[in-house]
Amino acid sequence: MKNLKGEKKKRLVNYKVNWQLFYFVLLFAFLCSFTIMSRLSFLEFLGMFSISLITLTILFVDVYRYKPDYTKKRKMKVLLGIIVFGTMFSGRITEYLFINIARGIGLAQTDSIIYGIPMQAAAMLVTLLFDSHTAIIISFIISIMCGIWQQDAYYTFYVFVGSIVAAFSIMKCKKRTDIIRSGLFVSVANVVGVMIVVMLGEKITAGEVFHSIVFALISGILLSAFISIILPVLEYLFKITTNITLLELLDLNQPLMRNIMINAPGTYHHSVIVGNLVEAVADHIGVNSLLARVSAYYHDIGKMKMPEYFVENQSGAINKHEKLTPHMSSMILISHVKEGLELAEEYNLPESVMEGITQHHGTKLISYFYNKAKEEQAEVPKEEDYRYPGPKPQSKVSALIMIADAVEASSRTVKDPTPARVRNLVEQIVNNILIDGQLDECELTLKDINAIKERFSYIMIGIMHKRIEYPGFDFNKAIGVKDGEKDKGTEQEPAEKGKDRREAVKNGNGKSLDAVKSKPSGA
Numbered sequence: 356m357k358n359l360k361g362e363k364k365k366r367l368v369n370y371k372v373n374w375q376l377f378y379f380v381l382l383f384a385f386l387c388s389f390t391i392m393s394r395l396s397f398l399e400f401l402g403m404f405s406i407s408l409i410t411l412t413i414l415f416v417d418v419y420r421y422k423p424d425y426t427k428k429r430k431m432k433v434l435l436g437i438i439v440f441g442t443m444f445s446g447r448i449t450e451y452l453f454i455n456i457a458r459g460i461g462l463a464q465t466d467s468i469i470y471g472i473p474m475q476a477a478a479m480l481v482t483l484l485f486d487s488h489t490a491i492i493i494s495f496i497i498s499i500m501c502g503i504w505q506q507d508a509y510y511t512f513y514v515f516v517g518s519i520v521a522a523f524s525i526m527k528c529k530k531r532t533d534i535i536r537s538g539l540f541v542s543v544a545n546v547v548g549v550m551i552v553v554m555l556g557e558k559i560t561a562g563e564v565f566h567s568i569v570f571a572l573i574s575g576i577l578l579s580a581f582i583s584i585i586l587p588v589l590e591y592l593f594k595i596t597t598n599i600t601l602l603e604l605l606d607l608n609q610p611l612m613r614n615i616m617i618n619a620p621g622t623y624h625h626s627v628i629v630g631n632l633v634e635a636v637a638d639h640i641g642v643n644s645l646l647a648r649v650s651a652y653y654h655d656i657g658k659m660k661m662p663e664y665f666v667e668n669q670s671g672a673i674n675k676h677e678k679l680t681p682h683m684s685s686m687i688l689i690s691h692v693k694e695g696l697e698l699a700e701e702y703n704l705p706e707s708v709m710e711g712i713t714q715h716h717g718t719k720l721i722s723y724f725y726n727k728a729k730e731e732q733a734e735v736p737k738e739e740d741y742r743y744p745g746p747k748p749q750s751k752v753s754a755l756i757m758i759a760d761a762v763e764a765s766s767r768t769v770k771d772p773t774p775a776r777v778r779n780l781v782e783q784i785v786n787n788i789l790i791d792g793q794l795d796e797c798e799l800t801l802k803d804i805n806a807i808k809e810r811f812s813y814i815m816i817g818i819m820h821k822r823i824e825y826p827g828f829d830f831n832k833a834i835g836v837k838d839g840e841k842d843k844g845t846e847q848e849p850a851e852k853g854k855d856r857r858e859a860v861k862n863g864n865g866k867s868l869d870a871v872k873s874k875p876s877g878a
Contacts, residue, residue: 375429376415379415380415383407383439388400388406388407390443390504393504407500411496413496417492425489430594431485434593434595442497443497443500443501446473446504453471453472462566471570474497474517475514475517475574476521476578476585483598484595487522490518491522494521497518498511498512512551513548521541524541529599534583541575545571545572550568552567553567600705605652615655619658619665619668621662621666621668621669622659622665626651626652626653629756632763632811632815633647633650633752633756634647635810636810639803642752650710650756651756654712657690657692657697659694660691661690665688667764667767684724685724685725685740685741689744692712710752714750715753715756717747717793718742718743718746720742721741722741724741728741747792747797748796750797757793758807759811761784763815766780766815766818774812778816781815785808
C-alpha cells in the first residue's frame with residue numbers, strides 16, 4: 356500500500372502542465388470575455404472572464420485528450436481560438452448592423468434579430484478544418500457563450516441545435532455547392548428551433564413570430580455566404596487542406612498532372628491504378644479516401660525529371676541502366692523522392708500530400724541493384740547506400756500508398772494472372788513490407804492489413820482479367836510480316852534471353868527492370 360501511495364504521489368509531482376496551451380486558453384478567454392459583456396464593469400468582466408476560461412479549458416482539454424495532434428501544432432491551436440473568438444466578435448458586429456438596418460426600415464421590434472445571426476459558423480468551420488468531434492464541442496461552447504451574451508437560455512438551445520445540424524450536414528463536403536446545401540439545412544433547423552422557442556415564450560405576437568422565422572431563414576443563407584468567403588482565406592493562411600482543395604488537385608488541368616501525363620505516361624498510369632487501390636480500402640480502415648487518392652496521384656511526380664530511367668516509361672528494349680554502375684542506378688532511383696518533394700514545394704502542394712511523396716518508399720532496399728553490386732564487386736556493398744532515405748510511413752495513408760505501389764508494380768511480372776497467383780502476390784508483398792519493418796511507425800492494425808490484402812486482391816484480379824482473342828486478328832504478329840516469315844525483331848533477340856527475359860527482376864521500388872541489353876541504334 357505504501358508503495359502504491361508513493362507511486363501516485365510521484366505521478367502527481369511529475370505531471371507536466373502544458374503551459375503553452377494554458378497561455379493560449381488565458382489569451383482567448385480574455386478576448387472572448389469582452390464579446391459577451393453587456394456593459395463595462397470590472398465585476399462583470401471578471402465573471403465573464405471566469406466563464407470564458409472554464410468553457411475554453413473544457414474545449415482545449417478535450418482536444419488535448421482526444422485529438423493531441425492539434426495541440427502539437429501551434430497554428431492549429433491559434434486557429435481554434437480564432438474561430439471561437441471570431442465567431443463571437445462577428446456575431447456582435449452582425450447584431451449591431453441588423454439593429455441599425457431594422458431601425459432604418461422602420462422595424463419597431465428588434466428582439467427577433469438575434470435569430471438571424473449566423474453563430475453556427477464556428478461548428479461548420481471546425482468540421483471543415485478540423486473534424487466533427489471537435490465541432491460538437493465547439494457547438495457546446497459557442498451555444499453557452501451565446502446564451503450568456505443574450506441572457507436567454509432558450510437562445511442557447513437555438514444556437515446548439517443549428518450548430519449540430521451545421522456540423523453533421525457539412526461532414527461529407529466535397530465541393531463548394533455543398534456549403535450552400537448545408538446552409539439550407541441550417542435554415543430549416545433554425546426555423547424548427549424558433550418555433551420551439553416561440554411555444555415556450557410568453558406574450559409573443561404574430562408579427563414577432565413572423566420576423567423570427569424570416570431571420571431564422573436568413574441566417575442559413577448568411578452562413579453559406581460567410582463560410583464561402585472565409586474558408587479559402589483560412590486554408591491559405593494556415594496551410595490546411597480540406598476535401599474541396601483535394602478535389603481541385605485531381606483536376607487534370609493542374610500543371611503537375613498535365614506534365615506527368617505528357618512526360619511520364621507510364622508513371623501517370625501507374626499512379627492512377629495506385630490511387631484506385633488506396634481509395635477502395637481507405638474507408639474500411641478509417642482513412643480519408645479522397646486524401647489517399649490524391650496522395651497516390653502525386654506520389655511519383657519526381658520521376659518527371661528523368662522518366663526514361665524508370666521501366667514503366669521505357670517504350671522499347673533500351674535500358675539506360677545497362678551502362679551505369681549499380682550504385683549510380685540506385686542513386687537515380689532514390690533521387691526521385693527528393694525531386695518529387697522539390698516539385699511539391701514549388702507547386703505548393705499540401706503537407707499531407709507531400710508526406711506521401713517522402714514516405715511511400717520508407718527505408719526500403721533497392722534489392723535488384725544491391726544484389727547486382729554484390730555480384731560485380733569483390734567487397735560486399737553497404738546496404739545503407741542502396742536504401743531509400745525514409746522516413747518510414749508515419750500515417751495510414753502513406754502506408755497504404757507504399758503497399759499499393761509495390762503491389763501494382765509487381766503485378767506486371769505475373770505472366771498468367773490467375774486469382775490464386777494474384778492473391779499470393781499481394782500476400783508476399785505485404786509480408787515482405789512487414790518483415791522489413793516499414794510499417795512499424797504507422798497506426799495500421801492487423802485487422803487493417805487483412806482488409807488491405809482482401810481489397811487489393813479483389814481489385815487486382817479485376818484489373819488483370821483476361822480477354823478472348825478477336826477472330827481474324829493476330830495482334831502478336833508484327834505489321835507487314837507475311838505468313839511463314841519470321842519476325843526479324845525476334846530473330847535479333849539472343850537465344851539465352853528467349854528463355855527468360857528476367858520478367859521478375861525488381862528494384863526496391865517493386866518495379867521490374869527490363870534486363871534486355873540495349874540494341875545498337877538502327878537494329
